[in-house]
Amino acid sequence: MAVVSHVPAIAQPVDQIRYRDIGVPEIMSIRGEIVEEPVARVIEDKIYVAVGKQVKESKSVLLWALKKWREKRFCIIHVHQPAQKIPVSGLGSKLPVSSVSEQEVRSYREFERREMQKSLDEYLLICQSMRVRAEKLFIESDSIEKGLVQLILQYGIKKLVMGAAADKHYKRKMVDLKSRKAISVRLQAPASCQIWFICNGNIILERNGSNVPEGTGGPSTPGSSSAAEESCDEWDDVTPTPVRRTKSSKEPQDFHNPSPPSVKDGSVDDTLYDQLEQAIAEAENSRQEAFVEALRRGNAEKDAIEAIRRAKASESLYTEELKRRKEVEEALGKENLELERLRKQQDEVNEELQISLDQKSLLESQIAEVDQTVNELEQKIVSAVELLQNYKKEREELQIDRDNALKEAEELRRSRKEASSSMHQPQFFSEFSFLEIEKATCNFDPSLKIGEGGYGSIYKGMLRHMHVAIKMLHSHSLQGPSEFQQEVDVLSKIRHPNLVTLIGACPEAWTLVYEYLCNGSLEDRLSCRDNSPPLSWQTRIHIATELCSVLTFLHSCKPHCIVHGDLKPANILLDANFVSKLSDFGICRLLSQGELSNNNTTPCCRTNPKGTFAYMDPEFLATGELTPKSDVYSFGVILLRLLTGRPALGITKEVQYALDTGKLKMLLDPLAGDWPFVQAEQLANLALRCCEMNRKGRPDLGTDVWRVLEPMRASCGGSTSFRLGSERRCQPPPYFICPIFQEVMRDPHVAADGFTYEAEALRGWLDSGHDTSPMTNHALSHKNLVPNLALRSAIQEWLQQN
Template sequence: MAMVSSMPATPPQVNPVNSLRDIGVPGIMTSRRKIVNKPSPSMVNDTIYVAVGKNVKSSKSNLIWAIQNSGGRRICILHVHVPAPMIPLMGAKFPASALREEEVQDYHETERLKMYKTLDAYLSICQGMGVRAGKLQIEMDCIEKGIVELISQYGIQKLVMGAASDKYHSRRMTAPRSKKAIYVCEQAPASCHIQFICNGYLIHTRDCSLDIGNVEVAFPMAQQMANSEVGGSPKLRSQSIVQGQNHGIKLTNPAQELFRRVRSVNDGHRRSLASVSDESYGQSGRSPSVFSMCSHSISVEPGLTPNLISDGSENELDLTLNGPFLINKNLHHSASPSVLQEMDGGMDDALYDQLEQAMAEAVNSKRDAYQETVRRGNAEKNAIDAIRRAKTTENLYKEELKLRKEQEEAVEKANEKLNNMKSQTDKVNEELRLALFQNSSLENQIASTELMIKELEQKIISAENLLQNYKDELDDLQIQRDIAVGEAEEFRRKQWEASSSAHKLQCFSEFSFQEIKEATSNFNPSQKIGEGGYGSIFKGILRHAEVAIKMLNRDSTQGPEEFQQEVEVLSKLRHPNIITLIGACPESWTLVYEYLPNGSLEDRLNCKDNSPPLSWQTRIRIATELCSALIFLHSNKPHSIAHGDLKPANILLDANLVSKLSDFGICRILLSCQDSSSNSTTQFWRTDPKGTFVYLDPEFLASGELTPKSDVYSFGIILLRLMTGKPALGIIKEVQYALDAGKLKSILDPFAGDWPFMLAEELVRLALRCCEMNRKSRPDLYPDVWRILEPMRASSGVTNTFQLGSQGLCQPPPYFICPIFLEVMQDPHVAADGFTYEAEAIREWLESGHDTSPRTNSKLAHRHLVPNHTLRHAIQNWLQSH
């Protein structure tokens, strides 16, 4: 007998997302959130979503990491756009609520265009790396909530996002650090596998947890949002009761009724088949066969029927996951062909009719259950639609109330502005009235001022005429002053020549021009040893002694005034480190000094004529000697003396490299002046600056005031030259830079030997202090400079005495030796032959009846003796220093 069953038509498949979106379920599309480029459900499982920010540079490393670790999957750019709450306008920012809606929308549209360009830049990166990519964006006020909502809406299962900003990155970091990453890690659905990246490194992985046996079976995403809108109605919420790892799910609503009815039919059929099988087994002796009713699949509308999970029992429906949504498998029981044949042949007609009737009832029950399910789903959809419309109406009503309130506030503000404008208009009118009154007053003042200007112009013209008269008188007085000064200078010169020669002969010797010519072989160029600002310097033999003769040139910058200045100063000064003035020739403005064979310090620093370089010990001694000479000048009584032209060319060295300060032509005797600001006495001389530019005090150049601190500045430059051997121009900056950079050794003169570094550094710092631009910042030579240099000289193993001879005695200059006694003279006198003798020796020579010279045997012109005070002072100083 043929078995016939009536099967229901297969119900249409419904996409829950599209269906809920069509009926307007909130959460899919709102005025504040815009979702574009929605991925299809089939792409969710095969796509890696990468959360990126609006800064391509900071999110690029995360995207590249995701592409490199995608395993060939598609890439989808996920971005949450946050509209700016503050709108920039006219150089300031205003809240969106304070601006017109059109302005806010225009600015937000501009932001969206920038956002689209940013996403295109990410897509270009993917395209450049040969990866298929799409983009998914949402607009919300919170980035982390937007990411969680996108995960929930689209059932995203693989997500890559940043763990923290690059500045917080650490290789030891094992968990997300940013608030966004922490929120997504905690709030995202458990089905999403999230990898947190920072600076190209995987920091943390949150695995998905989908234990279907222990997790509540929920509706698809759209149904959940529908339930949330309804408010948790039992008719719209899926209930699952977990009874163990392999227990079934209790079914409710129409699906439960359908399952119960099908199960009862199957149980009846099984009982019938069991009796038939027992009879057949007893009749034929064969083992019983399992008989299953064959039925077609029942398809339940997804999203409107609870999720069903089979525990393996044959008494329940078998439902599985198909993609992201739940559908049922074919519910059937297959009947063995052999059993059916036995049933067809051995079963009576009544039993077969019952079986056929039961099968028909089961089919009808399935159809009725499905139709009931569809009806309930439509009712739920209608309910959701009604709720949505109600909420829409409520929102429109609230918006209308808000607009009405805003309009009322706008009217109140307009009225207030109108009142303010009225008061401001009254105020402006009052100010205008006052301005007109002030304008009238100003016009009157201008008229009176113009009259005063005319009167002042007349006075100015008169004053200019008077000033011109004064200028003419001043010019006449200036001419008369110049004439008087010239006459006074001439008178002073004549008076010096006529009346003060006797006094000066007591201090130094006076030579005739003829003697000068003979001493220099008529100024033979071969005997010329130097050239200075005053004139030429010759080496000569004068009265049987080696001397240095400095003669004024016609084109010299110095003249009789400098000649007299040097004679006046050097005739009164005696110091071991100041050159000795032997005599002068007023007739030719010529000065005669002791001869110093080693030339100037400038020559020795430049190793002129291949002379050996000075050792660092000798340089320290020379600096100490120069300091001693300057202290002697500055402490002179009753007035200090400033040299004014201190430089290595004016420092001469004798045979034992003892330094002698020379060239006092522009030195000045300083005057004392009370300084009211510091209640101290300042010594200075106001004059036109002269000398070598690189050694001159900057304040002296600016003010014309020569002070002892001017010599301190020049001393600092000389000290730097002794240390480095470099030219004076720019030496201060060069040494300061080397000292600051820790490269002091690189600028020390290597020809001086191995400088002790600590000593050299102290000397350099002392020299830089002496070279300060402000003279008040410079140290005093005594005691500040002296107490540093003198211990250095003593510790360097160099004394201030002449070098010892072969007999161990100090070698005095030859002109200190008496030609008769052959000893250092104590009371030198000049005889008629021009030679200097010890007074006791020459008197004994003359008293013994001799009338000839002890040196030349020529007859003496007279028997008078003249004391040589200059030489006696020089000998006494030499004896005291030794």
Template sequence: MGAAADKHYSKKMKRPKSKTALGLMEAEASPCKIWFTCKGQLICTRPTRTPLSSMDSWDEFGRRSQSSWYNLSRNDDAISVSESATHHPMHESDDDHFSSPFHELENPGADAEMYGRLEEALRETQESKKEVFEESTKRRKAELDLLSALQKAKELEKLYHHEIRQRKTIEETLVRQAQELEATKIQCDTIYDQLHDAEEQKAVLEQRMTEMESALRDGEEKLATSKCLLEALQADKEKLQQERDAAATAAAELRQKSEQRISMATEALNTEFSAVELEQATRSFDEVLKIGEGGFGCVYKGSLRSTTVAIKLLHPKSLQGQSEFNQEVAVLGRVRHPNLVALIGSCREAFGLVYEYLPNGSLEDRLACANDTPPLTWQVRTRIIYEMCSALTFLHSNKPHPVVHGDLKPANILLDANLVSKLGDFGICRLLTQSGTSTAATTLYRTTTPRGTFAYMDPEFLSSGELTPRSDVYSLGIIILQLLTGRRPQKIAEVVEDAVEKGELHTVLDPSAGAWPFVQANQLAHLGLRCAEMSRRRRPDLAREVWTVVEPLMKAASLTARRPTFAASSALPDEASTPSYFVCPIFQEMMNDPHIAADGFTYEAEAIRGWLDSGHDTSPMTNLKLAHRELTPNRGLRSVILEWQQQHRQ
């Protein structure tokens, strides 16, 4: 019988510790000898005691024996007993336990019934004992199997966890290897691309080397050819140097001839003034007499040789000022027209230009009603358009070189005492040479630095630097639209075009000009828009198209004027009327000997002398008192009259 649980075993153990074992050991007399074991070791034995004398003692023994075996089978402390230590003692115990009663029953004094009952009880006890032993054996075997199974389960669980850890390690290794493989693949692709690029570069370099070798051969051939041509080039160089010297000599001669021509033009007008005369005429260039100023220089009003004149002083240290001086002397000394400002003289010493004085200022000031001047009527505006068209037609048809003004704007259109317009400021005008392909066509003047006033400049001239007669046509178109509307030039074409398309032209007309006849205003609006076309090719021709519109409008405006107005002549071959400049205000006849009086107007010498000799001391034009009675010959106007008469005789 188990003495105690395996966990309580020790080598010093001498007595059972289990309550069941202690109870059985201290029980009353029993014929059984009991061996108490723990963890396969014999702890102690209980010897056989005096047998029971009655049946009740045997019953008590059966119950106790059965209870002891039952308790032994239920005791958890006996599970650990080894198989070798349990089987042999139990068999010995069984023999000793069940041998005594049989011997005692064979003794005399027991009857047959008692013996049968005892034998049956012993047999039942033996069967019960066998069953208990078998059950105990099965239980111990099951417990051993369970313990083995638990140990295997623990081992399997450990193995499972180990496998899981190995699997995780393998998976991490696989991921790392996959990443390394991917990196290796990318590196291989990069190396492949680099190798491919290197092969392409190699092919390109080989091709370049082939080309360079070919070019080298060509260069050697060209070098050989160049060596052959070197002597010829040296000979050509000497020849070119000779030609250059000859060209320089020719240029100097041409420059001298040009200066002589300018001097001749000045001498022809008899208008060479000294710097002292200009200084005296302007009272040492008094600021009070300054009537204009710009980037070119200043304009003063002065009295020169008893004549009121306008004196323009250009900047002498500026190349632009020198260029403008020479340009104006060359152009105005060559061309004459009633609607061009007359150049009276010049002063090369002070870079001064002397013009006829126009008392009504510029068209720009009159449109803005500067200094409270009255607005221009629509008849006067129509006449100004007519006169500018006449002046431009004359300049563009000039022989042998057509003239393009290049800076046409209201500020450069001046008005005399009769509001007759005259075009001035020829500082940036250009002379065009005639093309050899056609007598009507002219070559273009090209420049990389277009000059002028932006709002009036030809857009194609701004973009290409090509200046043609139709560049002046664009500027004239903008001026026509300004005279119609009185507006500023910026985007004026868009405003008028929009009004014409909507049928609201009357809303943009300048009301200060009076009641414009709708037909005339509409014709001028369409003409201005055509002239102001962005494309040069779409602009009308002055002589053939613009003139045919402007001339009838001018005649109609003259008929509706409140007082007679004298329109300027166009100087065209088919125009036979006498220009108003040529008519004496007193005799109303063409002048033969024009003289300028103190009021600034030009009269026939005989007429003005008769006026003064009759006792008058006032102006026949303004009825204001004259400052003096001196008269100055207007030789410039006389030259123009003679030239005009000569053209019409032809």
């Protein structure tokens, strides 16, 4: 609990220190019964007024005190109670302090103190307007009543004015206190403190102190306000008036300063009595002069303390200004580095744009040459109409290629711009530096390479103590950056149990980091690569069902449905439990409802065909229109491969011929086990429907295909192999387990040592006084925790499946 005040920062009230320094005991030894009362009056002369943070509510209490004691010195006291809930920007609500970051709590506490200072300054302005000297004093406490009692004890407050209840609760017949704080202060304050309880400008109750001067009486009632005012008037005079007293027989005998004998007793003559009166008068004058000197020295001491306080405040402001200047210089240096980095990126974008423009010029020159050739052929071979039409068609295709090249150049420029600006936007996945990528792949060791394609290379690596798959796109390829941005946009915004988890990315090297799936791709398992065991027919049905589920999910996304566009077994990955995960969204397309084909029923997009030819929709190859039905065709080819294990090229004709001749059983893959012929025949017919040349004849995945596959998958549950697979799936991956709790994490956070822990476990470790890593026992460079959002999402998906 800290006390902050604009008065001099001393351990005891200024008035008490002032009179202790001038040596009051020497003055009191002259004539004790006269000096004691003025000293007490001076110490208790200051009026303390307790106010709240709302000036409107406490103004009436202050005005009552100012009108009653216009010539007194005032001190405005306030107990600042920090808020337990803090408003959070963007949420529109308040959260407990424990749920908000330390920086936001610190910022809001500074805001509360500024608002409190403004309120206290308004109270001082009210006093200034009534020509009354006033100071302000405040303390921080979780309880207002305890804070007031602490101020009374710490500063020896003798006169206190405070509110009895809120003004809205005031009634003219109120005879007792209504405020819990007022009742508590009345009971807990020391008996020496005299308190006036005010409501709506009226005194409700007065509690007299135990050391009140003569004439004030005992504790008053609400009806004794006039008596209280008279008793207060006796305290208004600061300079004491000499009092002559005649000791009665009941008063104790003062041996050090006996009262002068009376004239009537005849023991002293008039001359001696006059000398005694003169000595007493001189002593009184000396006492008054000493008292005035004490007041002067006290004021000088107060001025000196105030000057010291101002000097310390100036020194603190100077230190703070130096600190701010250093922070500004550091921020400016960081901004210059960032500006230089952006300038380099801009130069790279300009170079790539120039390459695109050169390609555009090359295409335009090629078109001009074709036009010239066509003109020459038209003049020489008028009769060769068919050949002329072919050349015209070729010219149109070149124009389309030119338009596509221009569009891709524009998309590249836009993606570069978005990529550069995305550095300043919040991401929902982790960002890794290129040094981390190099370290994870042992400087791109060829032995760690697990995949290679036209897009780039895939490496297995260990990143932040997790097994991951690292996909590096070719930097020299124009398609690389756009594929990177496309895959980040898709996988960072959608989640599905059968979508590969994107853990993070390295934008500076166009690198994507995925969860590592130890069973590789479906293509590897169908070909039994590295002598791996073949997939059973039950597992193949399960994979087909999962693939149908994730494609239905992608095609039904709002507001843009997602078409994969490159569906093939090499892009379907399998985890340790042979659960399929769809990957490689670099060339997928997001289709809105506004992009409709000629029949105005199916979302589509015109683009250049990309991918593996054997799995591509023939209608897409002919027209360039990519639709969700294009993925249905690719799904049908994959389904035929699961049935037969044969290559994709020409597989539809082979299966169709086998069905027509009744030889389907001979075509089924014997490595999958003993296929149920009825289900195999049903799957073959379904796959051929998906592979219809005309996309209008292909079935719908969410209705027609799902009705066939889901019952088959359910029927596989009774087999031994599938029961074993289900049991294995209940075992969580090792990186889901907290190293401290040894349980599946619910709120994973990354510490400074690079390991991921349950947030509650790591905070308990740090709060218990540890500053080392629980795993390596090395000192932690900091205690900040970073949420592992990608891992938390993957854990939630796993928990939903189990």
